[in-house]
Amino acid sequence: MADDKKQPKHKDGQVDYIRPFLNQFRGDGVKISSEPVWAERVEEIMANLPDDTLDDIVSRLRQSSENQFIDFAAFGEAHGLTPAETRLVDSIAGGLSVPEHAEANDISVNTARVHMQRVLEKTGSKRQTDLLRKVFGH
Incomplete structure (x- = not known):
């Protein structure tokens, strides 16, 4: 049971890491995060991704965005x-x-x-x- 409680927390941490990058992504010249329907859909997709896929996404974002992510x-x-x-x-x-x-x-x-x-x-x-x-x- 302890593992069940750790996984959602781990997944939440991964999703929290990915979320700010949404401000960098654009669809048709509009930020994905500025469109509620798009932002909700991305959140839904991320919530349903397997942990290993989220880990891979986070790893790739960290590698590709070193010194490139602008707050x-x-x-x-x-x-x-x-x-x-x-x-x-x-x-x-x-x-x-x-x-x-x-x-x-x-x-x-x-x-x-x-x-x-x-x-x-x-x-x-x-x-x-x-x-x-x-x-x-x-």
Whole structure:
């Protein structure tokens, strides 16, 4: 019986490790974690995976993401960014342009440009490439 209690805890730990990576994954340009239906489906799939499969996924994520996983919330907090500015940084790091971010987030391009200007000021970056170097730690 002790093993039965350990397995769900182990599985929960594996799922907890994988969950933040959902913020990095996109489907049709939209974060999977931002779409409740997608996020629920991924949670359902993960809950039904065998432990050895979850172990393999976690192992592969650890290997492939060393120094690549970006905690955008922590980056935003460290630089005094607002949630909207942090979302913009996440979008830019994910390959979207400022106008594409504006469209995806249902804001005006001018608003997104103001956010970008504030992000550059707060992070001490002169241009977006400087910002991306800071985000990716280069």
